[in-house]
Amino acid sequence: MREITLSKAVNEAIAEEMRRDPTVFLMGEDVAEAGTPFKVLAGLVEEFGTERVIDTPISEPGFVGLAVGAAMTGTRPIVDLMFGDFIFLVMDQLCNQAAKTHYMSGGKLSVPMVLRTNMGATRRSAAQHSQSLHALVAHIPGLKVAMPSSAYEAKGLMKTAIRDNNPVVIFEDKLMYQDKAPVPEEEYLIPFGVANVKREGTDITLIGTSSMVQVAEAAADILASEGISAEVIDPRTIVPLDEETLIKSVKKTSRAIVIDEGHQSYGVTGEIAARLNEKAFYHLDAPVVRMGAMDVPVPFSPALEDITVPTPEGVAAMARKLCSGEMIHAA
Amino acid sequence: MAKAAKTNTEDYLRMYTQMVRIRAFEDNANQLYLSAKMPGLTHMSSGQEAVAVGICEALTPEDKITSTHRGHGHCVAKGAEFKAMFCELLGKEEGYCRGKGGSMHIADQSNGNLGANAIVGGSMGIATGAALSAKMQKTGAVAVCFFGDGATAQGLWYEVMNMAALWGLPVIYACENNGYSEYTRTDEIAAGSITARAEAFGIESYDLDGQDVLAVNDLTQKLVERCRKGEGPFFMNLKTYRYHGHHVGDINREYYRAKDEESEWKTTRDPITNFGKWLEGEKIATTDELIEINNSVRKEAEEAVAYALEAKYPDVSEVDMHVYVA
Numbered sequence: 312m313r314e315i316t317l318s319k320a321v322n323e324a325i326a327e328e329m330r331r332d333p334t335v336f337l338m339g340e341d342v343a344e345a346g347t348p349f350k351v352l353a354g355l356v357e358e359f360g361t362e363r364v365i366d367t368p369i370s371e372p373g374f375v376g377l378a379v380g381a382a383m384t385g386t387r388p389i390v391d392l393m394f395g396d397f398i399f400l401v402m403d404q405l406c407n408q409a410a411k412t413h414y415m416s417g418g419k420l421s422v423p424m425v426l427r428t429n430m431g432a433t434r435r436s437a438a439q440h441s442q443s444l445h446a447l448v449a450h451i452p453g454l455k456v457a458m459p460s461s462a463y464e465a466k467g468l469m470k471t472a473i474r475d476n477n478p479v480v481i482f483e484d485k486l487m488y489q490d491k492a493p494v495p496e497e498e499y500l501i502p503f504g505v506a507n508v509k510r511e512g513t514d515i516t517l518i519g520t521s522s523m524v525q526v527a528e529a530a531a532d533i534l535a536s537e538g539i540s541a542e543v544i545d546p547r548t549i550v551p552l553d554e555e556t557l558i559k560s561v562k563k564t565s566r567a568i569v570i571d572e573g574h575q576s577y578g579v580t581g582e583i584a585a586r587l588n589e590k591a592f593y594h595l596d597a598p599v600v601r602m603g604a605m606d607v608p609v610p611f612s613p614a615l616e617d618i619t620v621p622t623p624e625g626v627a628a629m630a631r632k633l634c635s636g637e638m639i640h641a642a
Numbered sequence: 643m644a645k646a647a648k649t650n651t652e653d654y655l656r657m658y659t660q661m662v663r664i665r666a667f668e669d670n671a672n673q674l675y676l677s678a679k680m681p682g683l684t685h686m687s688s689g690q691e692a693v694a695v696g697i698c699e700a701l702t703p704e705d706k707i708t709s710t711h712r713g714h715g716h717c718v719a720k721g722a723e724f725k726a727m728f729c730e731l732l733g734k735e736e737g738y739c740r741g742k743g744g745s746m747h748i749a750d751q752s753n754g755n756l757g758a759n760a761i762v763g764g765s766m767g768i769a770t771g772a773a774l775s776a777k778m779q780k781t782g783a784v785a786v787c788f789f790g791d792g793a794t795a796q797g798l799w800y801e802v803m804n805m806a807a808l809w810g811l812p813v814i815y816a817c818e819n820n821g822y823s824e825y826t827r828t829d830e831i832a833a834g835s836i837t838a839r840a841e842a843f844g845i846e847s848y849d850l851d852g853q854d855v856l857a858v859n860d861l862t863q864k865l866v867e868r869c870r871k872g873e874g875p876f877f878m879n880l881k882t883y884r885y886h887g888h889h890v891g892d893i894n895r896e897y898y899r900a901k902d903e904e905s906e907w908k909t910t911r912d913p914i915t916n917f918g919k920w921l922e923g924e925k926i927a928t929t930d931e932l933i934e935i936n937n938s939v940r941k942e943a944e945e946a947v948a949y950a951l952e953a954k955y956p957d958v959s960e961v962d963m964h965v966y967v968a
Contacts, residue, residue, distance in 0.1 A: 336778065362778065368808075373801025376767010380785075381775040383756055383768065384706060403798075407761050408768065415747040416757060417740030418964040452965050476967035 312493040318351045320462035320494050321427070321483065324469035325352070325389060327498065329359055332387065335473055338365040338374055339391025347391060349429075349488050371400040375426065379409045379478075382424040387473060392428035395482060396442045401426075409478040410453030423476045427469070430458075431484040431522060431572060432620050438608035441616075443521075443572040445482045446579045449550045455479040455503060456550040460524035462492040464547055467501030475503070484522040484572075504551035508560070512542035515566040515630050518557060518583060520546060523570040529623035530630060539634050549579055557583065558590050565596040566633045570621050575603030597633040602626060654926050657699050657855050659935050661691035661914045664715040666936075666943040667724065668886075671714065671731060671745075675890040679951065681733055684745040686886035687715035692913035693818050693880045694719035696858025697786055700866050706754045706772040706785040708765035711746045712818075712884070713758030716788050721753035724946035734953040741956050742964065754783075763789055763796030766815075770802040773813035773874070784869040785813045786862075792823030794836050800843075803875070807843040812869035814862070815840065815877045818852065820884045825898050840877035852880030853913045856920075883907040 315323070329335045337355065339347075343366045346353030356364040367374040371392065378388040392398060398405070409422045430443035449456045455477055459465035465483060472479040509524060510531055519527035524545045531541035542560050546553055561567045567587055569580040580601035587599045605619040668688045674680035687694065690712070698707065698719035709716040717727060722738065730737030731745050738750050749757030756772060759765040769787030776783040793799065794817060806813050817836065821828055840847045850857055858880060865876045885908060887895045921927040927935075 334779075368801070368804055370801035370804065372798050373767060373770075373805060376798060376802060377771035377774055377805060378767075380708075380756070380765075380768035380771020380773075381778075382771070384772045384775040384783075385779055385781075386775040388771075403761055403764060404767055408759075408764060412757070413967055414964045415739060415743040416749045416751065416964075417738065417742050418967075419739070419751045420749060420756065421967045423967075455966070 312495060314491040315462055315494045316489050316491050317462040317465045318349060318488040320466035321351050321469055324466040326355060328470055328473040334386045336363040336386060337389045338367055338378060340367055340369055340393050342366060342391045349485060351488060371397050372404050375401040375404040378424050379404055379422055382422045383420050387423050389425045389427060392426055394440050395428045395430045395444050396439050398428060398444050406451045410451045414453060421476050422478045425472045425479050425481060427481045429485040430482045431486045432609045433616055434486055435613060437611040441609035446573045448480045457481045457548045458521040459483060460521055460545045462494050464501060466494055467499055471500045471503055487522055503548045504553050506553035506556040507545045507547055509543040509545055512540040514540045514564055514634050516542045516544060516560045516564045517568050518544050519570040520579060521572060523572055523621060526621055526623050526626060527570055530626035533623060533627040534630055539630060541630060554586055561587050561591045562594040565594055567599045568602055568626060568629055570602045570626055572604050572620055574606050575601055576606050578603050600629055651926050654921060657695050658917055658921060660695045660719055662936055662939045664691045664694060664718045665914060666939045667714055667718055670943045670947050672890055680731055682744060683889045683891055685712040685889045687712045689883045689885035690818055690820060691715055692855035692858055693852045693882050696855040697816055697862045699859050700862035703753050704783045706756050706783060708756050708769040708787050709758040710788055710790060711758060711760050713748060717748050717750055717755055720755045722750045724943055725949050728946045728950035729953050732950050733955060734950055735956040736953050763793035763798050766798050766802050770806050770811060770813050773811035776812055782870050784866050787813060787815050789817060791817055791819040791828045803840060803843045803845060806875040807845050810872055810874060812874040814865055817879045818882055819879055820882050824888045837879045845875055845877050847877040849879045852882035853911045855913055855917050
């Protein structure tokens with residue numbers, strides 16, 4: 312199978328959906344000729360024109376608000392939010408307007424829009440261009456949240472998001488844009504709420520989101536060389552969450568670590584850990600451990616930044632402790 | 643009263659009736675609050691009827707509006723029925739939003755009302771986006787964004803006006819300028835001229851008397867036609883007045899608004915009374931005919947209230963319905 316970058320996968324997904332459905336359009340800062348700073352959207356304006364690939368002013372609440380209204384009236388906007396950190400700027404439009412419109416109208420209005428943005432530290436971009444803020448969005452009922460872990464997921468989830476009749480937020484890890492993965496030439500979609508068991512194992516379950524799937528897989532390699540069999544699962548969407556697959560795995564392995572690049576406190580790791588504790592408690596041989604990003608603003612200095620996010624070595628070390636029955640204290 | 647727009651007797655009487663319907667709706671809603679029959683609070687638009695009716699009578703059901711927390715008038719003016727509105731205010735299943743929105747989120751999609759909004763200025767993006775999609779899909783529809791003078795302090799307005807002007811969107815920003823931002827005089831918190839702010843984006847703007855339904859309707863008809871030809875956006879600063887407090891519970895308000903001022907507006911500038919006098923003067927309706935309109939509207943409103951009070955609440959199984967589109 313051919314291999315393409317995550318960036319190309321996103322681009323293909325959007326182009327295919329724009330060809331299929333004339334109501335789909337793109338808007339955001341520098342999406343047209345610039346194709347975004349990451350060049351993810353390069354070439355789209357040439358094919359679809361400036362009427363469907365719209366450069367906006369640097370007015371995040373404004374253009375997200377426009378997308379909400381456009382989505383309510385017959386179109387399917389894809390809004391590009393240049394950095395995930397800017398989500399704080401659009402919270403009212405996203406969480407008070409888009410998320411609640413369907414419910415508040417008793418099901419009469421809907422907001423079929425996609426907000427694509429990014430996440431991920433270690434790019435030396437400091438505290439306002441490095442955050443992973445998906446948990447904030449996942450907290451709000453009415454929004455769906457997808458977190459692709461490779462080019463394959465990026466394409467399949469994006470196509471599903473565009474066809475979904477709800478507001479969907481997709482967080483792409485900006486450090487993975489150039490990562491290649493096998494992606495079929497033929498069309499496919501990845502349904503929301505279906506986790507992917509990346510690797511089967513029997514001793515411990517490593518649940519990772521986005522780039523943390525790679526971290527979990529690398530940790531599983533380390534552990535395999537030591538005779539510990541780790542199962543690696545990628546939920547792919549955190550809203551909806553495929554609880555069933557996660558619980559089934561933990562019932563089998565009796566141990567779990569949840570790895571996510573959002574801040575550890577009040578985050579995705581805690582949410583998934585709590586659900587496993589509630590629903591698989593009698594099958595557990597060790598506490599479910601959370602491994603998120605440190606609870607500090609992302610520092611600039613490489614010496615500091617690199618230690619704020621989970622690493623394969625750190626995950627493997629924690630897994631070793633859990634499997635050896637050592638008493639676990641919070642990191 | 644302004645010179646009559648190109649319209650006819652039927653249109654005049656419908657505008658009068660719609661203003662009376664708004665007043666009757668609000669009087670009944672206020673009574674429901676005072677008699678503790680309505681959950682929560684609500685914001686009365688009595689006094690501002692000519693803005694809602696003058697504008698909405700220039701629109702078709704395909705045209706969109708976005709409304710505010712003080713939105714009952716817009717909803718009635720855009721064609722909503724009393725029964726489903728009162729049911730919504732009382733949280734009943736037959737409400738426009740199955741009781742999930744209430745007064746501050748009432749929406750009536752069938753008539754192009756994209757909904758009231760409890761965030762001041764929160765719908766400015768939605769209205770502008772509706773105009774964007776109308777332009778993209780070439781539907782010819784126009785969007786009217788209602789907001790109060792208080793909302794002109796929100797940054798969102800300047801962001802969306804910029805885009806609307808850049809892209810020539812068919813949207814009319816209608817500022818219902820009642821002079822008060824909740825419990826504060828707007829002239830204490832607004833620098834410069836609100837109209838000049840819209841003009842700064844190159845948007846053609848108008849200051850007008852929001853108590854004169856014919857003036858409002860006449861201008862709106864012209865601006866709507868021009869929007870349909872691609873000449874939008876436009877801004878209207880409509881001077882008006884709210885008779886009640888910020889909400890129904892805002893009773894003792896002399897610390898921010900004098901009673902003399904309120905009674906002056908009510909006695910000399912009431913949009914319904916003044917339009918009624920004009921209709922009589924032009925021999926379009928007799929005093930008796932206007933009284934009959936008032937009586938029949940009041941009766942309709944009372945019947946709708948009685949119906950809504952007896953209507954059933956949504957089943958508890960609906961609580962997690964409509965979080966997501968199935």
